Amino acid sequence: MTARPANAHQARLLRLLRDSGPASRAQLGERVELSRSRLAVELDRLLATGLVAADGLAASRGGRPSHNVRLTPHLRFLGVDLGATSVDVAVTGPELEILAHRTRPVDVRDGPVAVLEQVLALAAELRTATGGAAFDGAGVGLPGPVRHPEGTPVAPPIMPGWDGFPVRESLGQELGCPVMVDNDVNLMALGERHAGVAHSVRDFICVKIGTGIGCGIVVDGRVHRGATGSAGDIGHIQVEQDGRPCPCGNRGCLEAYFGGAALAGDAEAAARAGHSPALAAMLEERGTLDAADVAAAASAGDTAALELIRLGGLRTGDVIAALVSFFNPALVVIGGGVTGLGHTLLAAIRTQVYRQSLPLATGNLPIVLGELGPVAGVIGAARLISDHLFSYPPAPH
Amino acid sequence: MTARPANAHQARLLRLLRDSGPASRAQLGERVELSRSRLAVELDRLLATGLVAADGLAASRGGRPSHNVRLTPHLRFLGVDLGATSVDVAVTGPELEILAHRTRPVDVRDGPVAVLEQVLALAAELRTATGGAAFDGAGVGLPGPVRHPEGTPVAPPIMPGWDGFPVRESLGQELGCPVMVDNDVNLMALGERHAGVAHSVRDFICVKIGTGIGCGIVVDGRVHRGATGSAGDIGHIQVEQDGRPCPCGNRGCLEAYFGGAALAGDAEAAARAGHSPALAAMLEERGTLDAADVAAAASAGDTAALELIRLGGLRTGDVIAALVSFFNPALVVIGGGVTGLGHTLLAAIRTQVYRQSLPLATGNLPIVLGELGPVAGVIGAARLISDHLFSYPPAPH
Numbered sequence: 094m095t096a097r098p099a100n101a102h103q104a105r106l107l108r109l110l111r112d113s114g115p116a117s118r119a120q121l122g123e124r125v126e127l128s129r130s131r132l133a134v135e136l137d138r139l140l141a142t143g144l145v146a147a148d149g150l151a152a153s154r155g156g157r158p159s160h161n162v163r164l165t166p167h168l169r170f171l172g173v174d175l176g177a178t179s180v181d182v183a184v185t186g187p188e189l190e191i192l193a194h195r196t197r198p199v200d201v202r203d204g205p206v207a208v209l210e211q212v213l214a215l216a217a218e219l220r221t222a223t224g225g226a227a228f229d230g231a232g233v234g235l236p237g238p239v240r241h242p243e244g245t246p247v248a249p250p251i252m253p254g255w256d257g258f259p260v261r262e263s264l265g266q267e268l269g270c271p272v273m274v275d276n277d278v279n280l281m282a283l284g285e286r287h288a289g290v291a292h293s294v295r296d297f298i299c300v301k302i303g304t305g306i307g308c309g310i311v312v313d314g315r316v317h318r319g320a321t322g323s324a325g326d327i328g329h330i331q332v333e334q335d336g337r338p339c340p341c342g343n344r345g346c347l348e349a350y351f352g353g354a355a356l357a358g359d360a361e362a363a364a365r366a367g368h369s370p371a372l373a374a375m376l377e378e379r380g381t382l383d384a385a386d387v388a389a390a391a392s393a394g395d396t397a398a399l400e401l402i403r404l405g406g407l408r409t410g411d412v413i414a415a416l417v418s419f420f421n422p423a424l425v426v427i428g429g430g431v432t433g434l435g436h437t438l439l440a441a442i443r444t445q446v447y448r449q450s451l452p453l454a455t456g457n458l459p460i461v462l463g464e465l466g467p468v469a470g471v472i473g474a475a476r477l478i479s480d481h482l483f484s485y486p487p488a489p490h
Numbered sequence: 491m492t493a494r495p496a497n498a499h500q501a502r503l504l505r506l507l508r509d510s511g512p513a514s515r516a517q518l519g520e521r522v523e524l525s526r527s528r529l530a531v532e533l534d535r536l537l538a539t540g541l542v543a544a545d546g547l548a549a550s551r552g553g554r555p556s557h558n559v560r561l562t563p564h565l566r567f568l569g570v571d572l573g574a575t576s577v578d579v580a581v582t583g584p585e586l587e588i589l590a591h592r593t594r595p596v597d598v599r600d601g602p603v604a605v606l607e608q609v610l611a612l613a614a615e616l617r618t619a620t621g622g623a624a625f626d627g628a629g630v631g632l633p634g635p636v637r638h639p640e641g642t643p644v645a646p647p648i649m650p651g652w653d654g655f656p657v658r659e660s661l662g663q664e665l666g667c668p669v670m671v672d673n674d675v676n677l678m679a680l681g682e683r684h685a686g687v688a689h690s691v692r693d694f695i696c697v698k699i700g701t702g703i704g705c706g707i708v709v710d711g712r713v714h715r716g717a718t719g720s721a722g723d724i725g726h727i728q729v730e731q732d733g734r735p736c737p738c739g740n741r742g743c744l745e746a747y748f749g750g751a752a753l754a755g756d757a758e759a760a761a762r763a764g765h766s767p768a769l770a771a772m773l774e775e776r777g778t779l780d781a782a783d784v785a786a787a788a789s790a791g792d793t794a795a796l797e798l799i800r801l802g803g804l805r806t807g808d809v810i811a812a813l814v815s816f817f818n819p820a821l822v823v824i825g826g827g828v829t830g831l832g833h834t835l836l837a838a839i840r841t842q843v844y845r846q847s848l849p850l851a852t853g854n855l856p857i858v859l860g861e862l863g864p865v866a867g868v869i870g871a872a873r874l875i876s877d878h879l880f881s882y883p884p885a886p887h
Contacts, residue, residue: 248850296717312714319693319817323815323848324816326848329846329847341848343846411728415724415727415728418726419707419723420707420714420716421718421721421722449727449740451720451726453645453723456718
């Protein structure tokens with residue numbers, strides 16, 4: 094795609110068609126507050142660029158199409174969601190609907206060169222699987238702080254070798270299309286806003302509990318990144334004075350008590366101490382435990398596993414309660430690898446938030462699990478790059 | 491003032507002249523990205539309405555003024571900042587410069603009718619003192635949650651009798667001008683942004699430590715009020731599990747440990763326990779102590795008073811550290827009645843924030859006292875109503 098919107102009205106129309114799908118001129122007219130004649134002019138220009146196509150039987154080839162319009166079905170966005178131990182890659186169409194999706198194990202500690210090579214191989218595979226068309230743009234999520242919009246990781250704690258690596262530039266050259274990079278939690282929030290549980294919600298927070306714990310913040314429909322791009326970095330908020338040591342060097346951080354890493358450690362300890370026959374059996378079989386094992390044991394009614402989830406949920410709920418008092422969101426979304434922990438986790442989080450935050454902030458506050466599971470990040474990534482392409486004036490990067 | 495901006499360009503020009511003072515056409519042209527001819531048209535229209543006046547010697551009466559323009563010097567805004575025990579009222583000119591200012595003791599528990607009567611009497615007094623011109627608009631801050639933009643208090647804990655009272659409508663009728671109402675903490679943030687330490691900062695938080703503790707949040711230059719208007723309500727964030735009982739019904743809230751009310755209680759306890767000769771002498775003299783007494787004792791080197799301030803600062807710092815990790819502001823402003831506690835307080839807050847938040851969020855983060863002291867709120871109130879008047883399309887209320 095070489096065409097880009099030529100003014101702010103065109104950018105608005107492109108985003109509307111992406112978010113709401115095919116629409117009649119009358120429907121578009123109601124939403125953009127343009128005069129009929131101006132709307133017709135801008136749509137004709139977009140049709141001429143090929144970004145927008147006529148849709149529906151009544152569209153005629155010669156004159157002005159009289160019915161629906163839509164984004165051209167040929168648009169292809171690549172979404173990449175890199176985690177600590179796996180990567181999700183997907184190709185989407187114009188409305189960010191997933192056309193093909195792959196998950197592969199990957200070790201982010203292998204460094205950017207090796208990992209991005211795997212990402213590019215997956216992208217090539219998916220390109221073939223979706224008909225071979227070039228990508229119009231790519232969005233990438235990384236499991237650590239990212240300088241935005243430059244797209245370089247900043248001292249990411251679980252990504253040795255990535256500090257300052259020009260991910261955006263490097264992938265852009267290899268893929269031959271515009272690339273935008275953000276942290277994985279912001280992209281999960283964008284994904285849930287585009288196609289998930291936060292659809293049409295303008296002010297919400299999305300807490301991702303994976304290996305670590307982070308938070309995406311959406312203010313007035315846009316991701317709030319903060320002064321240095323580290324907004325939402327809640328894993329190292331202190332929940333216990335002089336508490337457990339945390340790999341970050343402090344004590345008592347939330348991540349020292351919960352998240353995939355802490356949960357695995359606690360589960361192994363419970364198994365060894367003889368508190369859980371179910372976890373002990375799994376540990377003996379495989380020599381190690383992870384959050385999924387705790388989820389499985391809990392589903393089978395194992396008391397120790399349920400208690401670990403409940404205690405972690407209470408700690409997380411303490412932090413979310415403070416954020417709710419401060420930020421007063423309209424919705425709290427819980428996502429990430431541990432959503433397999435399900436309703437035990439959710440119940441513990443809700444208990445703390447409703448107990449500790451003021452009624453005015455919680456009176457109408459849903460606390461829900463994300464809907465999109467493992468594809469929230471790749472849909473959010475596609476949204477990130479399409480927001481970039483469908484903007485006017487064009488972003489500086 | 492009956493004139494209002496007729497389009498978004500005029501609204502922008504009015505806000506620019508309010509915020510930056512008199513400017514030449516060339517200066518304005520650089521800032522609003524309008525063509526020269528369009529700028530000239532809009533300025534001529536504003537000159538015709540009387541909202542804008544020619545300024546500077548080169549302005550000629552007959553033709554188009556060739557030099558500076560400014561907001562008409564006749565504009566008058568009323569700013570009201572109601573606290574638990576006192577009210578500040580001020581009249582400002584067009585650039586929100588204070589022309590006259592009064593502080594009076596008032597008991598907010600006397601209820602809205604009695605209190606607003608006193609506010610109106612002060613307003614009348616100030617109107618006379620500033621030449622008798624009618625107010626073009628009034629901004630009002632209340633010490634509790636306010637439904638915005640309706641301007642009614644919502645279950646304000648320290649304001650019995652005010653719940654749902656139509657403050658905006660009632661004062662609007664009495665004053666005969668548009669009125670906007672917000673909570674006092676948001677107005678302190680707006681004031682410090684307009685004329686104080688947060689000047690030109692677009693993302694910051696302003697923590698007000700008065701009788702209670704609250705926080706104003708500015709995102710991208712605008713106050714973030716949250717889904718139900720309670721954003722920034724941080725006084726009841728839990729800082730200690732199963733801690734001190736708080737009047738709100740929970741235990742361990744920040745306000746149970748710090749703020750004017752908690753500090754006064756702790757000071758009296760210290761005096762009675764014989765820990766502080768200075769505080770004991772003051773208590774014997776007047777039968778009661780307040781935050782100002784603790785400040786006075788601390789300035790005189792009283793160890794117990796210094797320790798009370800330090801401990802309160804550490805508790806407050808714990809909460810601010812979490813907010814900094816979450817929100818990643820560019821600046822933290824500390825204001826309110828206890829700023830008299832000065833650098834002991836600031837040092838304790840800084841200690842906790844820099845120790846607990848991640849380096850990326852704190853690497854470039856100033857934590858400073860507010861500059862405007864008792865007039866931050868009234869300047870913020872004037873800014874609130876002028877934002878409302880200088881907006882297009884006009885706000886629904």
